[in-house]
Amino acid sequence: MQCTQNLKSKILVWTSLHANIHLTIRLRGLLKHNQRLLIAVSGGQDSLCLTRLMLDLQPKWTWHLGIAHCDHCWRDDSQANANHVKRLAGEWGIPFYLETAPQPLRSEAAARNWRYRVLQQIANRNNYQCIITGHTATDRAETLLYNLMRGSGADGLQALTWQRRLSIDGEVMLVRPLLEVTRTQTGQFCQDFGLQVWEDSTNQELKYARNRIRQELMPYLQEKFNPKVESNLARTAELLQAEVEYLEQAAEELRKNAEVTNEQEDSETLLRLNRQTLQKAPLALQRRAIRQALLKIMLNAPSFEHIEKLVSLIEAPNRSQTDPFPGGAIAVVNGKFIVLKKR
Numbered sequence: 001m002q003c004t005q006n007l008k009s010k011i012l013v014w015t016s017l018h019a020n021i022h023l024t025i026r027l028r029g030l031l032k033h034n035q036r037l038l039i040a041v042s043g044g045q046d047s048l049c050l051t052r053l054m055l056d057l058q059p060k061w062t063w064h065l066g067i068a069h070c071d072h073c074w075r076d077d078s079q080a081n082a083n084h085v086k087r088l089a090g091e092w093g094i095p096f097y098l099e100t101a102p103q104p105l106r107s108e109a110a111a112r113n114w115r116y117r118v119l120q121q122i123a124n125r126n127n128y129q130c131i132i133t134g135h136t137a138t139d140r141a142e143t144l145l146y147n148l149m150r151g152s153g154a155d156g157l158q159a160l161t162w163q164r165r166l167s168i169d170g171e172v173m174l175v176r177p178l179l180e181v182t183r184t185q186t187g188q189f190c191q192d193f194g195l196q197v198w199e200d201s202t203n204q205e206l207k208y209a210r211n212r213i214r215q216e217l218m219p220y221l222q223e224k225f226n227p228k229v230e231s232n233l234a235r236t237a238e239l240l241q242a243e244v245e246y247l248e249q250a251a252e253e254l255r256k257n258a259e260v261t262n263e264q265e266d267s268e269t270l271l272r273l274n275r276q277t278l279q280k281a282p283l284a285l286q287r288r289a290i291r292q293a294l295l296k297i298m299l300n301a302p303s304f305e306h307i308e309k310l311v312s313l314i315e316a317p318n319r320s321q322t323d324p325f326p327g328g329a330i331a332v333v334n335g336k337f338i339v340l341k342k343r
Contacts (some may be wrong), residue, residue, distance in 0.1 A: 017189055040131060041067045046139075055094075066096070071099070138214075145217065153304075160176065218230060310322070
């Protein structure tokens with residue numbers, strides 16, 4: 001009871017971080033008044049900082065808040081972690097939702113995909129319009145480095161965006177209000193407000209690439225190259241986000257102009273693109289337009305090699321063709337067209 005009273009008594013405290021997040025949400029149009037918001041809470045410092053901020057801002061925005069916790073079952077203390085978050089939700093008077101993985105998820109990618117899927121299901125079942133996560137500027141910098149080393153293009157380097165729709169046909173938005181806040185700031189906030197952070201032991205395991213970036217690479221870069229490398233990388237991701245949005249819009253217009261859909265096609269034709277239309281565009285837009293076109297017909301996202309196969313045909317002689325795509329399809333130059341056909 002004493003803990004609950006202490007938490008409630010501090011709600012009137014208004015810090016510079018409260019002011020900054022309030023302003024960020026308003027100026028960027030991230031959230032609206034009276035919305036139902038589901039906060040994804042792991043129990044770590046970032047998600048607890050986010051939850052406390054959203055609680056304190058709630059009177060100004062009249063939000064309806066809920067807390068969701070995803071138990072990946074990959075730690076011995078994962079159930080205790082879930083109970084800790086449930087207890088905090090009870091102390092704060094917020095509805096709590098728990099999803100537990102049917103079996104341990106050892107892969108970071110598998111865990112992330114499962115987590116977003118079940119969060120969206122919780123949101124849909126309970127009429128939440130947005131899912132709010134505690135990703136920070138630190139996460140943004142680490143993601144940029146991680147994707148850079150994997151060979152990602154600009155899209156991957158700006159992967160942590162302020163908001164995005166969780167699925168093409170869904171209405172639930174994923175929102176990240178803390179992308180200008182560092183992990184140092186969230187840690188200090190939790191300490192100042194006496195928030196009971198659950199320390200995730202897997203964050204120290206160096207078998208995970210992201211942990212090696214956090215524990216080894218980032219400190220090395222800060223010490224040997226630039227103490228502000230974290231904020232600089234986060235700023236780079238922000239700049240790339242605006243540029244990627246512009247390029248995607250321009251590429252979509254190019255794709256629509258290049259795609260031929262009004263001609264009689266046999267059942268074997270998957271895609272027909274007008275080479276003359278593509279030839280007028282810069283290479284960057286050619287690649288993006290082709291990627292968008294391939295996304296419509298491929299089960300998995302096209303790789304750089306898949307895209308380059310079609311790019312190479314834009315200026316190629318008639319009857320030139322590629323080696324097979326996944327599933328066996330072949331792209332052939334047919335006059336002014338590039339035609340992708342089943343074999």
